[in-house]
Amino acid sequence: MMNAFMQATIEFLKLYWVPLLCGVAVVAILPLVAGYIVLVERKLMADMQARLGPMRVGPHGLLQPIADAVKLLIKEDIIPDNADKMVFWLAPVLSVGAALLSLAGLAIGPAFQIAQDINIGILFVVGISSMGIFGIVLGGWASNSHYSLMGALRSSAQLVSYETAAGMALVSALLFTGTLNIKSIVEVQSKEGIWFVMVAPVAFFTYLVASIAETNRAPFDLPEAESELVAGYMTEFSGFRWSLYFLAEYTNMIVVASVATTLFLGGWLRPFASVHGLPGFHLLNFLDFVPTLLLVAIAAYCIVRVPKQPTRVQQLFMLAVAGLCFVVGLVLLAPVIVPIVKPALTEAAKPFYAGIHGGFWFIFKVSLYIYFFMWLRFTIPRYRFDQLMRLGWHFLIPLSIINVLLVGVALIAGSYFNLHGWGLLLVTTPAAVITLIAALLILAAEKQRDAGHDPNAASDFYAG
């Protein structure tokens, strides 16, 4: 009996050891990644606000995330007296679980995907990541506090409304691909030689806005609006539980950025990827060297800064960072330089190129997307809840529905005239222009309606 069980386990492991290992790796690495995203955010914020940001722990605060993590782990674990203990315990786990699980469906490069080739990939990712809302609602309810409950209510209302707009934006992108499989989506963009952000700019915009709202980032960070609700649904959480919520939030950011990258920004494709395969010399292929140059530049900067570090340990650490960047840069250089030096190895280098450079470009685009999130956060104030709901239901959702219709019409026209690649712009640009005109009309109608009656009249905005 026992033996049979062991046998089954071994069989299972034999089949699935790669995804399992990847899963463990993701769970192990992601907190660190999230920590460093926080560091980057703080550094960027500091830069925009004319100050330095964290500087104490490690050179330029490079070890700050680790110090923060340790602090959070050894903090006292407080469960409020009146809280529902079971739910209080479960809620952050649900949140972070959903966020991590949705990562499984994403493809960082043609080779890196944990859950290989799910045929409903994008649906899986979006579906699972929306499960995280349970964690927020349950957490807010279980903590038995006004601020938490209001934060949770706001959060759920907001997520549900913006999910619709985001979904509609995804639909207009999916009209092009005709598949939900993440790898195929990127392959279609590779074949067409055009990213979908070009053909469906309005859909990209709606997805951008909706994804900011979905991840509860400023200017839509009402659930945790510090000045009103203290910390929203997280008010009563501390230490490790709080850090789980935090992790979930940043993982969700990565997830929405990845989905946007996959659908709209060509996934792991290099800009002008179609040029890469062409024989002979081509100026645009210089882009292949960009990753290496970038990393070498970072390494050089680190080396320049070494003498400025106050202690020996910090100098060594800085050198280590420089070395690491340099090595990664060399690794990125290899698949590009080998075919040039030894044309015989061209075929052998191809999968390496696809894998390594694909990973680089994917991460690069995701970073840009997240950078945009952060930039917004430092720049603009927060919406009020009714304004947020109005923006979602009265503007974004109608806009995205109109956009889906027009993109559909444009695609039919495109297939009628047999247009491909950049030629598609001939039909989609008019569609985008019409959608923009529609957007202006919606705004004008809103304004007229506002002028019509008192903007402060009571409205049941939780119901939308």
Place this chain on the structure above:
Amino acid sequence: MGPQHPSTHGVLRVKLKLDGERVIGSECIIGYLHRGVEKIAENRTYQQFAPYVDRMDYVAAVSSGLGYCEAVEKLLVTEAPPRARVIRTILTELQRIASHLLWLGTHALDIGALTPLFYCFREREEILKIFEKYCGARLTTHAFRIGGLQYEAYDTFEKEVERFCKDFESRIVEYEDLLTQNRIWIARTKGVGILTAADAIAFGVTGPVLRASGVKWDIRKAAPYAAYDQYKFEIPVGTTGDTYDRYLVRMEEMRQSRLICLQAIENIPVGPIMAKVGKVLKPPPGEVYHAIEAPKGEIGYYIVSDGTVMPYRVHIRPPSFINLQAFDRMVRGHLVADVVAIIGTIDIVLGEVDR
């Protein structure tokens, strides 16, 4: 809400009656910071009490100090010499800028804009440095003495004030770039917390809050003190009395304060900085009320003297306390998020409310 809440600016406690998220009534519970300042005054000599007034509105200590010193001077029937009065004006206007900067930063932060706070603090730091160089203290300065000044302005004082004023012009543009035309900022502040002129007068509201409601009342013009009668400046007024108007009024006031400083440093008269008042102050029996335009509104001192070295009674009319009365009128019918914006826009300092 409160007293320990990130955006009640200290220890204000607000009881809110809510319908969903809509406010249908409110009550401010104050007194957490009550220190009995007025009672302390009765047991201190006139000079000894001067530092205490700095601790009321601790973000605009220079202004409170000026009001008190001038009130006692009025009681003594003396006046500070011209040089002292001009330096007082410069420091008080710098203090007005500093106080408004703090208001702008925290108000913007309450509405969710993170960045202006740091820009504001950067400039406020410059002002505080000038204070520090002048009298050694940054916050509770005790910069003035009854009868004039204790310290002569330091050598590079004029230059530093001028440099600050020159830089500050472009800095205000920076803040305005971030906020004034920002759609979200307008949506959050326009039509929020409207206070009509009639209401404002009925509540006794003063300062920028009153002027934003369209009442052109500024003690610097109405009953000039210090050296304000020598300088040209405008008094900005609003039209609707909403939060956005109050924002615009305060921004314009900073610009005007800058202009006053520039005019003042051009021509600082030479001469003594201290009027002839004795070491022991024994004002003749009588009473006096003297008010000045502090950054937050009219700060008035009512002092009764019985001819001894200690005042018989000091009553202080703090602008924050009286402006806070209008709070309930302003928040009714708004959402919880607006409550925070309205607390910010009244610009209260709890040290002054509770005294």
